Amino acid sequence: MRAQLDSYFGGLTGTGATRSTDRYQQALERCLDRLREVMPIVGLRNPKIGRPDLTWNYCGPFDWVVSFQSGQLWLALQLTGDPVFLNAARARRPVFRQILQNRHARDHDLGFQFSLSCVADWLMTSSSEARELGLRAAEALLARFRHEGQYLQAWNPRPSQGGSRAEFVAGRVIADTMQNLALLHWAHRETGHADFRDVAMAHAATVARHLIREDDTTYHTFVFDAVSGAPLRGETHQGFADESCWSRGHAWMIHGFAQSALTTGDKDTLDIARRLAARAEVLMGADSVPVWDYGITEGTPAFRDSSAGAIMAAGVYIIASLTSGDEAARWIAFGDRLLDGLLATCDLTTNPAAHGLLNHGAAHVKAGFADTMLPYGDYYFMEALMRSLGHTQFFW
Template sequence: MKMPTDNYFTNALRPASLHRAEHQIALERCVGKVRKTLPLMGVRNPKIGIDNLKWSYCAPGDWVISFMSGQLWLALQLTGDPVFLNAARARRPAFRDILRNRRSQNHDLGFQFSLSCVADWRMTGAKEAHDMALDAARGLVTRYCPRGRYIQAWNALASQDSTRAKFVAGRMIADTMQNLALLYWAWNETGNADFRDAADGHAETTAQYLIRQDDTSFHTFLFDVVTGEPIRGETHQGFAHDSCWSRGQAWMIHGFAQSARTTGNNVYLDLAKRLARKAEALMGDDDVPVWDFSVSDSNAPRDSSAAAIMAAGIYIIADLSDNEESSRWKSQADRLIGGLLRSCDISGNPESEGLLAHGAAHVTAGYSDTMLPYGDYYFMEALMRSLGHTDFFW
């Protein structure tokens, strides 16, 4: 395995943020927090924060199960310390279980396996991790609906009532743009165009139906299950069907930017830029976005996870842009990181088990102002990107 040098924290691979020193200190603090909490977690994976800045943990197969793994692989990349390798590898059985239980799999296979098995393969060359990631990609591609050209998001399970089954049928969601990375990886590994075609098809359908003409976004879009004909845009975690859920906008900024980086398709880059410009305009003077941009209440919950995802995606845009434009994008991403550092960063709090406060998981269901493992992962990714690192697992 290629281990980083002892002074890896100071070896930026691309031009770094103007706030380099502050961001480097914050990143080192995050790595220290991840190291400190490992004995508390064992092989458990955080799901959402509870009282006193502690974690509750994932049930088997939870969509957020890989974000702790992602942090561990980033920490290993930064330090070379095998304690992070061992902790990440110890989680592999949880991902084997997901592959065994096909009925529980959904569009989140990309999240689950990019940050676990693809990461393992890229960092260590472990064949089992490679094979598991390919198996997951095969499962994800089977969810592609050719008539509508989208990846079906959720499953209608036998244990659910008919209302839920009707809700999930024929539905795509903004989050899936981030999951396409697993399909592009599988295409690059195998040369099998089915993976690329499904990813491109879903991305193009996302651009056509989830992005409105004013560059705001729907969270979900519904299609006729039989014909694939488009029906309407809706929300699931946002404020209203015609509102703009900030984390959905962030998922697509990062997803299109990463897809552009992987494929070289500048159409995807232009879409990421449009979405990012709109998010900046909707934020106004805020440094951390409100959970839904259509909510005008100044006391409404903020979403630190949306800020972290957005920042990481905008740093990708900056890397794919030239000169003055790149600097402009870095400034926007730096602003988001600055907001997180000022008002959400709890990595230095000895009582906290996570990195960021004020995450909004699902506000209308009562889950806001909390720690979120995906917010923590993207915070580390964004800080690394701000320092010039470009080698990630997407």
């Protein structure tokens, strides 16, 4: 294990730094225990958001959150080899078939939904059906590319909401989509079809130009003219204000650019991930768990977002794996700081009443969803713990 860690973290031991990772291994084992404990309660349902009593509200059939329980189960199978996790993960496959059968259900979140379900199944078990479902999802995501603006359209219009919804979504790209590009890169590796890779890289370039400000803070969304593709303006949807910096969107972009750099080997993409992570480190100040938006003003509730911390920690460890020496040590220290903050203030794995892993997540503060458990926070908490320990096989 020591040699594996040295290799993964770019030879950190050569800098004279030392780490104690026992607490991360113990936390990861508690995550596995919790997944086992709640399996008879959760059944085939998929958690959406926590309740005040630390139980779950569950997803409808087409929710973007529907895959994060699956992702945790596939990680658990990888760590343990226990078929109970395989059976629970694979039993969710009908949910993903239904998404592909409903055109209104298919949007930019196909990457989240299928990377952590069918792609994971293919990588873990070589299931040909899972591979086929994953490739169909990648083709549907590819079809969302808008050549005029060189971006993947985020959301869909909804017939029940009329023209106002259609106007809102038209020409809109969001930070979250950077994390969904992994599905396209996987499809390129599987098929050799250049369109998958080219669209993923074109979208990332557009995000880099328009969603990242000169000071390396980020917009949550950006709007293009839906006909000409001309760039119009940055806005927020879940953040505090259009010109603020929503911490989970910023974290999506850190992880997304870092994962893209890991996949492609592109140095410019890695540099973007570094810049975004460095800016987040400054914006956090002395905090160890991010506030929900780095630009909130006095008098605004300063809810923490454990999901942003978990996503960012996982992304920072990827950056560490792509660097070496003192720089790798710097990113590992930042990742450890984020994990330590989660363990100190948000960890629910020692609370037997909790069905999830982390508390104090901020789903959508302005809509009233804050200070709660979130399944994506839980998934990335497991991923970050695994990356902190030197694991390198994931489903992105």
